[in-house]
Amino acid sequence: MFSGIRKIISVKSTSRKKPGASPKLSEKKERLKLFLKEKGFKSTKQRDIIASEFLAVGEHVTAEELYNRICKKHSNIGFTTVYRTLKLLAESGLATERVFADNLTRYEPLAAEEHHDHLICLKCGSITEFEDQRMERLQEKIATEFGFSVETHKMELYGRCRKCGGGNI
Amino acid sequence: MFSGIRKIISVKSTSRKKPGASPKLSEKKERLKLFLKEKGFKSTKQRDIIASEFLAVGEHVTAEELYNRICKKHSNIGFTTVYRTLKLLAESGLATERVFADNLTRYEPLAAEEHHDHLICLKCGSITEFEDQRMERLQEKIATEFGFSVETHKMELYGRCRKCGGGNI
């Protein structure tokens, strides 16, 4: 079903609805430092730069995309370190890992406690985020009917966004 | 989020609720033959054997799993042909491609018109299928609210099945 899509879509992120991430930037970087200290890991220039850039971008990025942005200004930072730092950010709870239909691993700045699902346009690749309590409750209800307890879920709607003819087909 | 899971789970399929697939087996193989003829493709021994085995297994399998079953009795059938035949089956509408959290491509015998979603146990890997019209309607509703039209969706609930302590945690 997705075999064709894999090659076609190149998921680009839409700008976020809540640009309120900016004021918390320093707070987030503080969280990372605490996490590193707790774990006996070290704070490094690279990690600081990578985390800053990641939080600045603010949307769903692959390790490669983030690396490409960073290496223009910091030729001394390698892809591997970007890759590893994104994993660290996810571990620390500052980022969330996502894999959409194109099978690439992306990260977005999102605390582990927060949550949302995604609408993904197959034409332009834009990503729209939504959180819907009716959906969350219904998932729980269905799971319960099967004697199942939910730990995580994946809920992605693929189709056409408004700009790409979503309303009228 | 799924980084740990990827290595842990090896998704095994549960036996299906509807074993009514058996009587339609010949009908399905007829459908495949028609599809091949329409497309100008050829009917071959290999395709026949692979399709039969796939329909006989009846659950979510990777190309490799199916190949391993087949090559025991038919050492003359290669992995590549199994892989390509599964793609063909999906194209013909006799199979559906699925990618769960372990990121492996699986196929299940399911006509393109039919539909269901999945509950996947992170402990034992069992897969439970469900179809819920409330869920389908809610997805449409949410999409509409965003001016979005849905073509496909992915809805997977990961957690504990009843046997693995799903009810009480």
Place this chain on the structure above:
DNA sequence: AGGAAATTGAAATTCATTTTCATTTGGAAA
């Protein structure tokens, strides 16, 4: 039967991800 076109399967390739390893660096302890 003849022959063009499709199929097969072993091997090679692709490509994102992950690991390896020699070297460098951070930061706690002296």
Place this chain on the structure above:
DNA sequence: TTTCCAAATGAAAATGAATTTCAATTTCCT
């Protein structure tokens, strides 16, 4: 501050599933 060692870095290699290549074989239309 200097010492010292575990952690970090990054280039390169490895991994592994998915996909493509290509020479040999098979299908099936005439």
